[in-house]
Amino acid sequence: MEQYAIKGGNPLVGEVEIGGAKNAALAILAASIMTDETVLIENVPDVRDTNVMMQAIESIGGIVERIDRHTVKISGKSIMDLVIEDDFIKKIRASYYLLGALLGKYKKAQVTLPGGCNIGLRPIDQHIKGFRALGADVRIEHGLIIAEAQRLRGSHIYMDVVTVGATIDVMMAAVMAEGQTIIENAAKEPHVVDVANFLNSMGAVVRGAGTDVIRIKGVPRLHGTEYTIIPDQIEAGTFMFAAAVTKGDVTVKNVIPKHLESISAKLNEIGCEVEESDDAVRVVAAKPLTHTHVKTLPYPGFPTDMQPQITVALGLSRGTSIVTESIFENRFKYVDELTRMGASIKVEGNTAIIDGVPRYTGASISAPDLRAGAALVIAGLSAEGTTIIDDIKFIERGYEDFHIKLQTLGAQIEKVNSERELHKFRLKTG
Numbered sequence: 001m002e003q004y005a006i007k008g009g010n011p012l013v014g015e016v017e018i019g020g021a022k023n024a025a026l027a028i029l030a031a032s033i034m035t036d037e038t039v040l041i042e043n044v045p046d047v048r049d050t051n052v053m054m055q056a057i058e059s060i061g062g063i064v065e066r067i068d069r070h071t072v073k074i075s076g077k078s079i080m081d082l083v084i085e086d087d088f089i090k091k092i093r094a095s096y097y098l099l100g101a102l103l104g105k106y107k108k109a110q111v112t113l114p115g116g117c118n119i120g121l122r123p124i125d126q127h128i129k130g131f132r133a134l135g136a137d138v139r140i141e142h143g144l145i146i147a148e149a150q151r152l153r154g155s156h157i158y159m160d161v162v163t164v165g166a167t168i169d170v171m172m173a174a175v176m177a178e179g180q181t182i183i184e185n186a187a188k189e190p191h192v193v194d195v196a197n198f199l200n201s202m203g204a205v206v207r208g209a210g211t212d213v214i215r216i217k218g219v220p221r222l223h224g225t226e227y228t229i230i231p232d233q234i235e236a237g238t239f240m241f242a243a244a245v246t247k248g249d250v251t252v253k254n255v256i257p258k259h260l261e262s263i264s265a266k267l268n269e270i271g272c273e274v275e276e277s278d279d280a281v282r283v284v285a286a287k288p289l290t291h292t293h294v295k296t297l298p299y300p301g302f303p304t305d306m307q308p309q310i311t312v313a314l315g316l317s318r319g320t321s322i323v324t325e326s327i328f329e330n331r332f333k334y335v336d337e338l339t340r341m342g343a344s345i346k347v348e349g350n351t352a353i354i355d356g357v358p359r360y361t362g363a364s365i366s367a368p369d370l371r372a373g374a375a376l377v378i379a380g381l382s383a384e385g386t387t388i389i390d391d392i393k394f395i396e397r398g399y400e401d402f403h404i405k406l407q408t409l410g411a412q413i414e415k416v417n418s419e420r421e422l423h424k425f426r427l428k429t430g
């Protein structure tokens with residue numbers, strides 16, 4: 001089983017290039033089958049989740065051609081099947097985007113109930129509510145969600161919770177419904193805007209993405225396009241916190257600094273310097289870190305996908321910090337692992353109370369999910385001694401070449417696949 005072996009203690013220094021946004025790519029790949037013409041997508045991150053999405057598209061007859069590592073051409077013209085029930089689709093929660101895309105285009109879809117990271121209950125009632133409002137009949141049978149409609153008609157939909165997934169999914173279906181759809185209490189995340197821009201580049205008429213009211217005028221068909229996915233806000237934020245935790249100096253390149261404002265603000269609060277330029281941010285952690293409080297919120301609030309990373313930093317910050325998770329109810333599972341590295345954290349419901357310790361110590365731990373796994377890697381980079389992380393397949397769902405990018409910043413981290421390789425790593429790193 002592959003593991004990361006990490007010898008902590010090196011401050012991360014240098015420049016790192018951020019890839020395309022995984023969560024935008026997943027929706028954009030799904031939406032690309034909504035036209036019979038060819039779509040060219042650039043800046044697709046080469047991570048497990050996007051690869052699973054492309055396999056799912058192929059499994060229903062779509063043609064996916066990789067032009068290079070980050071560029072794909074997709075054609076939905078030859079789609080034969082509207083049923084996505086292969087086991088692999090259970091691996092990614094974003095499989096629900098195929099429901100919106102297929103329902104919009106073919107007025108029918110059957111998709112296996114979504115899987116994904118185990119971070120809470122993760123219902124899909126708002127997706128179903130939206131599809132029903134557009135006139136679809138939606139039922140769940142034998143683990144499949146079946147949605148079908150004679151015609152989809154525009155509607156006025158109020159989301160009961162702010163949800164990225166349902167906002168995007170319903171937006172996709174509504175793009176090819178008859179008449180106008182209004183989605184109220186919509187999610188405002190950068191990837192919601194990116195998917196709307198992508199759909200508009202295919203001839204859709206979506207207005208207001210990035211605000212909490214999205215207005216869509218349905219069109220009968222969409223056409224081919226060429227589109228470049230935005231940079232990944234969470235990958236960028238993860239490297240920014242890696243700089244903070246290792247007392248480093250890292251320039252994170254190819255980002256949209258505006259998307260990182262809540263992350264930069266928290267880094268400032270805990271004592272880091274953050275310098276912004278047009279498409280880069282530099283994080284310098286020259287002073288000891290200090291405590292703060294943070295609550296995860298929908299965009300533009302502090303992202304839940306950065307909660308484990310900030311907790312790792314606050315675990316090393318002077319004083320007592322409080323982290324409140326308000327999006328998912330089960331996103332502190334990694335705290336047990338962090339405690340084994342010497343952190344002093346008490347979790348009560350959706351709140352973590354953190355007493356900063358001077359340092360972590362290396363341990364053998366497991367990545368419980370994608371972002372928590374990345375956060376534990378950061379903890380390992382700052383720890384005294386060697387940290388071994390199991391279940392790195394979770395991390396590979398969303399971070400491309402994570403250990404290689406960290407190595408270029410001076411981290412001592414390797415992917416090992418046997419006791420022998422681990423032994424060699426230990427000998428090499430002392």
Ligand code: EPZ
Binds near residue numbers: 023117120162
């Ligand atoms: C997306 O998940 C992301 N996943 C998650 O990233 C991210 O944590 C999350 O948005 C929040 O930003 C993808 O884009 C593939 P939501 P999603 O719908 O769409 C509740 C990562 O690490 N809700 O915005 O599933 C839900 O339970 C992953 O990259 C309903 O009640 O999240 C949660 O409390 C992990 N009913 C809240 O809304 C619904 O029908 C927000 O969920 C849908 C959601």
